[in-house]
Amino acid sequence: MSLQHYLVISSILFSLGIFAVLTRKNAISILMGIELILNSCNLNFVAFSRFVTPAETIVGSEVFRFDGQIIAIFGIVLAAAEAAVFLAIILAIYREFGSIRPDEVDTLKG
Amino acid sequence: MEFTLKTFIFYGFALITIASALAVVTVRNIVHAAFALMVTLFGVAGLYVFLQADFLAATQVIVYVGGILVLILFGVMMTSGRLEMRIHIERGQLLLGGGISLALLMLLLTVIANTPIWKNLTDDGTQLAPTTERIGQLILNEKFLLPFEVVSVLLLVALIGAALISRKEVRD
Known part of the structure; x- marks a missing residue:
């Protein structure tokens, strides 16, 4: 398995997520697309940290390559926070408009 | 690359991940899309295992599958009436979105295939x-x-x- 395998998988996930965000008419489906995009980002971080970053050597001459993994952990935390706020906003919109189709929430439109 | 059990399992995980992500963006029923998303997240966790990120794989399963996906299902439950379960897609938007994301995919694949320093970075088998x-x-x-x-x-x-x-x- 080379780096390119992982990069191809994550770019496919990324463009599928973009497709969902662009075409779906339901806010929760858009959230699913965003989750796909975030997952592809995390996969890229971990793959690059496995294959590209210089090895960090610590006591016992074991090799660790870590920074990307920790950034991916932070990415997962941010995804969790984002999902919570997103769903709270969706609930508020549903209570106000009775629908979560983004094109029906157009009160501010002139 | 020799064809071993490991590469077989790797391609299996890659196939599961991509196929279920495709299901997430194409299935018409939003609950089915949520369950397809669960399979995708498990597939990505499997890929993390192949990258020897064991803690991250466990975190992925616990936080994404145990947390975010449950949150999404709650969102579906609380906001979707019987009519809203099915997702409407307009044809023009489908073509436009498909074109844009396909162009993006082609761009990314071209970059990946033509960047010379990424070519020979293979799994050296170090544990x-x-x-x-x-x-x-x-x-x-x-x-x-x-x-x-x-x-x-x-x-x-x-x-x-x-x-x-x-x-x-x-x-x-």
């Missing part, structure tokens, strides 16, 4: 030690301590904000 201990050291003791604290404050802010936004308005 990394379990990562959990070292990640704990890095987050709580070394250079990632400040980002860790910042992100925990951010999580608190997001929780309070979510509770505030989603509660019913109290009029007095």
Whole structure:
């Protein structure tokens, strides 16, 4: 398995997520697309940290390559926070408009 | 590359991930899309295992599958009437979105195929030690301590904000 395998998988996930965000008419489906995009980002971080970053050597001459993994952990935390706020906003919109189709929430439109 | 059991399992995980992600964006029923998303997240966790990120794979399963996906299903339950379960897609938007994302995919694949320094980076087969201990050291003791604290404050802010936004308005 080379780096390119992982990069191809994550770019496919990324463009599928973009497709969902662009075409779906339901806010929760858009959230699913965003989750796909975030997952592809995390996969890229971990793959690059496995294959590209210089090895960090610590006591016992074991090799660790870590920074990307920790950034991916932070990415997962941010995804969790984002999902919570997103769903709270969706609930508020549903209570106000009775629908979560983004094109029906157009009160501010002139 | 020789065809071993490991490569077979790797391609299996890759296929599962991509096929279920395709299901997430094409299936018409939103509950089915949520369950397809669960399979995708499990597939990505499997790929993390192949990258020898064991702690991250466990985190992915616990936080994404156990947390975010349940949140999404709650969102579906609380906002979707019987009519809203099915997702409407307009034809023009489908073509436009498909074109844009396909063009993006082609761009990314071209870059990946033509970047020379990424060509020969293959799995050298080195077994990394379990990562959990070292990640704990890095987050709580070394250079990632400040980002860790910042992100925990951010999580608190997001929780309070979510509770505030989603509660019913109290009029007095």
